Amino acid sequence: MGRAAYSVEYSTYENSGGSLDASLDDAVAAAAFIVRRHKRAPLVFVGHSAGAPLAFWACLAHQAQLAGLILFSPVTDLSNEGFGNRQIPPGGRKDASPQHNLSRLHIGTRTPFLLMFHGAEDDTVPPSQPQKFLQSWQDAGSEVARLITYPDQKHGFQNLNAPRITVQTDLEAAMADLGHYRRPAFLAPA
Known part of the structure; x- marks a missing residue:
C-alpha cells in the first residue's frame, strides 16, 4: 500500500516577511x-513547532478526508496565555489557535488520531501546551x-541524530498500533 508525502514550505517572517495569516x-x-490530487485518500497532516497550527488549519479545511494529525514540539495555544513571537500580537490570536478552535474539528463524528511528541525540557513551547491539547x-x-x-529533551530534539532514531521508532509503533502503518518486510528485524 503506497503513500504520497508532501513537504510544504510556507511564508515565514524570517524568509519572506510573511505573517501568521499568510x-x-x-x-x-x-x-x-493535495486533496485535488488524492481525492479520496485519507489525509494525515504533520507539523513541527509553529507548523502545528498550520497542520491543524489544514485539518479544519479538509475534515472529510482527515485520518490524523501528527505534531512534534507543537505550538497549540496562540492566546496571550500561550505561545508568542514576532508574528503573534501581544493580545494573542485565539482565532488562529488550535487549542481555542478544536471544537470546529468535529472529532466526535469520526475518530481521527492525534500523535504528539514533545521534549520535557522544552523551553520554547511549554510541555503544558500539548498536555492541554x-x-x-x-x-x-x-x-x-x-x-x-x-x-x-528540548525544543526540536527530534532533529538530532540519537533522539531522531527513538522518535522514528516510537512513531512507527504508534502508527502501527493505530492501524496506519505496517513496516515493510525488507525493513523488519530478522
Missing part, C-alpha cells in the same frame, strides 16, 4: 492541492490520542 493561507492552499482532543470524543514525552 502562513495559515499557505497551509490550507497546499492541503487543497491532548486532554481537549480526548474531551472532544476521541480516545485515539497520544502524547509521547521525552525526558531531558
Whole structure:
C-alpha cells in the first residue's frame, strides 16, 4: 500500500516577511492541492513547532478526508496565555489557535488520531501546551490520542541524530498500533 508525502514550505517572517495569516493561507492552499490530487485518500497532516497550527488549519479545511494529525514540539495555544513571537500580537490570536478552535474539528463524528511528541525540557513551547491539547482532543470524543514525552529533551530534539532514531521508532509503533502503518518486510528485524 503506497503513500504520497508532501513537504510544504510556507511564508515565514524570517524568509519572506510573511505573517501568521499568510502562513495559515499557505497551509490550507497546499492541503487543497493535495486533496485535488488524492481525492479520496485519507489525509494525515504533520507539523513541527509553529507548523502545528498550520497542520491543524489544514485539518479544519479538509475534515472529510482527515485520518490524523501528527505534531512534534507543537505550538497549540496562540492566546496571550500561550505561545508568542514576532508574528503573534501581544493580545494573542485565539482565532488562529488550535487549542481555542478544536471544537470546529468535529472529532466526535469520526475518530481521527492525534500523535504528539514533545521534549520535557522544552523551553520554547511549554510541555503544558500539548498536555492541554491532548486532554481537549480526548474531551472532544476521541480516545485515539497520544502524547509521547521525552525526558531531558528540548525544543526540536527530534532533529538530532540519537533522539531522531527513538522518535522514528516510537512513531512507527504508534502508527502501527493505530492501524496506519505496517513496516515493510525488507525493513523488519530478522
